[in-house]
Amino acid sequence: MSLIETHDLRRVYELDSGRVVALDHASLSIEKSDFIAVMGPSGSGKSTFMNLIGCLDKPTSGHYRLAGTAVESLDANGLARLRNREIGFVFQQFNLLPRIDALSNVELPMIYAGFDKKTRRDRALHALGRVGLAERAHHRPMQLSGGQQQRVAIARALVNSPSLLLADEPTGALDSRTAIEILALFQELNREGVTIVLVTHDADVGRHARRLIRFKDGKILDDHRQTPLDARDLLSAEVAA
Amino acid sequence: MTLIEAIRSALSAITANALRSLLTMLGIVIGVAAVIAMVAIGSGARNLVDQQIRSLGANLAIVTPGNVTQGGARLGAGASSTLTDEDADAIRREVDGVVAAAPFVQGTTQVIAGGNNWGTRIYAIDLDWFAAREWDVATGRSFDPEEVRRGDIVVILGQTVAKNLFGEDDPIDQVVRVRNVPFRVIGVMATKGQSAFGQDQDDVIFVPLDAGRRRVIGRNYAKDRSVGSIFVKFASEDDIEPGIESMTTLLRQRHRVIGDQEDDFSIRNLTEIANTASASANTLSMLLAAVAAVSLLVGGIGIMNIMLVSVTERTREIGLRLAVGARPRDILSQFLIEATTLSTIGGALGVGLGAGAAYLVARIAGWPSLISPNAVVLAVGFSALVGIFFGFYPAQRAAKLDPIEALRRD
Numbered sequence: 001m002s003l004i005e006t007h008d009l010r011r012v013y014e015l016d017s018g019r020v021v022a023l024d025h026a027s028l029s030i031e032k033s034d035f036i037a038v039m040g041p042s043g044s045g046k047s048t049f050m051n052l053i054g055c056l057d058k059p060t061s062g063h064y065r066l067a068g069t070a071v072e073s074l075d076a077n078g079l080a081r082l083r084n085r086e087i088g089f090v091f092q093q094f095n096l097l098p099r100i101d102a103l104s105n106v107e108l109p110m111i112y113a114g115f116d117k118k119t120r121r122d123r124a125l126h127a128l129g130r131v132g133l134a135e136r137a138h139h140r141p142m143q144l145s146g147g148q149q150q151r152v153a154i155a156r157a158l159v160n161s162p163s164l165l166l167a168d169e170p171t172g173a174l175d176s177r178t179a180i181e182i183l184a185l186f187q188e189l190n191r192e193g194v195t196i197v198l199v200t201h202d203a204d205v206g207r208h209a210r211r212l213i214r215f216k217d218g219k220i221l222d223d224h225r226q227t228p229l230d231a232r233d234l235l236s237a238e239v240a241a
Numbered sequence: 242m243t244l245i246e247a248i249r250s251a252l253s254a255i256t257a258n259a260l261r262s263l264l265t266m267l268g269i270v271i272g273v274a275a276v277i278a279m280v281a282i283g284s285g286a287r288n289l290v291d292q293q294i295r296s297l298g299a300n301l302a303i304v305t306p307g308n309v310t311q312g313g314a315r316l317g318a319g320a321s322s323t324l325t326d327e328d329a330d331a332i333r334r335e336v337d338g339v340v341a342a343a344p345f346v347q348g349t350t351q352v353i354a355g356g357n358n359w360g361t362r363i364y365a366i367d368l369d370w371f372a373a374r375e376w377d378v379a380t381g382r383s384f385d386p387e388e389v390r391r392g393d394i395v396v397i398l399g400q401t402v403a404k405n406l407f408g409e410d411d412p413i414d415q416v417v418r419v420r421n422v423p424f425r426v427i428g429v430m431a432t433k434g435q436s437a438f439g440q441d442q443d444d445v446i447f448v449p450l451d452a453g454r455r456r457v458i459g460r461n462y463a464k465d466r467s468v469g470s471i472f473v474k475f476a477s478e479d480d481i482e483p484g485i486e487s488m489t490t491l492l493r494q495r496h497r498v499i500g501d502q503e504d505d506f507s508i509r510n511l512t513e514i515a516n517t518a519s520a521s522a523n524t525l526s527m528l529l530a531a532v533a534a535v536s537l538l539v540g541g542i543g544i545m546n547i548m549l550v551s552v553t554e555r556t557r558e559i560g561l562r563l564a565v566g567a568r569p570r571d572i573l574s575q576f577l578i579e580a581t582t583l584s585t586i587g588g589a590l591g592v593g594l595g596a597g598a599a600y601l602v603a604r605i606a607g608w609p610s611l612i613s614p615n616a617v618v619l620a621v622g623f624s625a626l627v628g629i630f631f632g633f634y635p636a637q638r639a640a641k642l643d644p645i646e647a648l649r650r651d
Contacts, residue, residue, distance in 0.1 A: 051645050056563075056644045056645050076568070077568045077569070077570075083565065084566020085566070089565065091561075095557060099257050100253070108561075108565055109566055111246075112562075160566075
């Protein structure tokens with residue numbers, strides 16, 4: 001069974017100016033441990049698609065199963081629980097809470113999962129170690145660089161061991177070198193078995209995924225596997241130069 | 242997340258905007274301070290009134306001579322002495338619920354003992370006086386019934402008089418001269434303190450009714466058995482009203498006041514006078530309570546306002562929390578706890594301020610003030626409720642946010 005299965009997924013917005021079909025009959029499946037880039041210009045439906053598979057939104061019609069759960073039948077609490085357990089979000093603007101340190105930020109999803117304080121500390125430290133920031137645990141977001149903040153956000157996304165890492169333009173706010181470092185981290189996590197869906201409008205970023213899905217006008221335009229660029233090569237090439 | 246963690250996180254959100262939080266709390270602080278001060282001062286005032294009632298003697302009425310019309314001229318109250326000690330006997334005998342009926346005559350006089358002299362009030366009384374006023378001798382003894390019956394020239398001194406005439410010496414069995422009559426001191430009264438009207442109640446001497454009437458206080462008392470006034474003590478407060486009615490009937494009969502003729506005496510319910518004082522203390526309390534209620538309402542609205550601002554400011558935070566798995570009710574409780582923590586801290590500050598104000602009033606007005614633990618618990622609890630009530634709407638707004646919209650907001 002696939003991790004994600006969508007069948008005729010459709011999302012229609014009723015606006016004052018009329019009906020907008022943001023996503024039309026999207027059917028696909030995503031396997032465990034894959035690395036997928038979702039691409040398309042703005043208005044193509046890729047964000048709507050991401051919101052739907054991220055359980056932030058519910059489809060107007062169609063079916064969606066995530067890790068065996070039929071998402072369309074869940075209420076707000078059920079969606080929250082599924083987001084908490086199965087999905088880790090990484091955003092373009094990091095979305096760290098400014099008042100608390102990196103460790104507490106990483107702990108956040110576990111608070112809603114109901115773990116005790118000690119377990120949260122241990123697991124948050126471990127997750128920070130995985131993204132190479134264990135020694136920055138007590139820095140506040142303002143004291144960290146953009147790349148470091150995004151790593152904290154990735155640690156937060158990983159901390160509940162979700163089935164799916166969902167990244168929305170994760171390199172959009174970073175300079176090109178830091179962006180490559182973050183992509184290298186994604187690829188490393190993917191090699192360790194983490195399933196990643198990365199939404200981007202940047203073709204260079206998309207080339208790091210193993211499978212590329214393109215959206216246009218709310219429809220899947222193109223869906224194919226590719227040989228990914230290895231971000232490590234770019235990094236070492238840069239070092240050599 | 243445990244409640245303690247939630248409160249700690251709320252505290253960090255509150256201190257992040259310390260000045261704003263403090264200003265927000267101000268309404269609650271003032272409201273609670275008013276409640277605490279109100280209760281403290283109010284119960285202090287009630288205590289004072291109770292004390293005065295007790296010092297006067299509880300369940301007391303006083304019968305005084307009324308006005309008399311002589312040839313068309315209406316003379317003022319007390320112009321003639323229409324009351325007699327036989328009236329007192331009749332009241333004691335015939336009116337239900339009467340515990341004591343104490344006829345007395347009062348005047349002012351100079352008292353001389355050796356080289357000292359002292360001006361004071363003199364009361365000529367019978368034995369019922371002590372029961373009516375709930376007042377007894379501290380040293381020596383009271384009058385015996387025979388002394389009262391015969392009108393012996395013995396005297397009981399108030400504390401102030403004893404101190405001024407004899408200093409530290411024992412006045413018992415000494416002789417004091419009142420209008421050249423040598424009275425033997427047989428006792429000294431217990432200390433009574435100030436009356437409700439600021440009079441030193443211990444600046445007084447007591448002599449048997451007939452001794453006073455015949456030898457000291459002149460006027461026309463001597464010629465018959467008339468007295469100045471009669472204190473009437475009832476068994477309970479409920480006896481007073483019916484008692485006053487039957488006394489009126491009785492005295493009209495005895496004085497042969499008929500038809501629509503005016504009473505030649507008047508009866509006042511002294512407990513009622515004290516109750517009036519108590520009622521005005523209550524009015525003050527009600528006023529303060531109104532101030533407190535308005536202030537708490539305004540404070541609550543302030544909290545609602547600032548929580549709405551906070552929800553708007555932290556829309557992205559709410560979106561993120563929802564994205565990482567917070568249920569709407571987690572968001573609801575987060576903001577409710579924040580509002581409640583804010584208002585409860587305000588309440589605690591208000592308790593401190595109110596206690597300080599009550600203490601100041603107590604010091605300046607010489608008014609006993611009592612800070613009751615109940616009022617403190619109630620005030621803090623109530624301010625927590627204000628937080629929950631006025632925090633609910635903003636918290637609900639936060640909980641109803643759509644995560645996608647919230648994440649997109651700047």
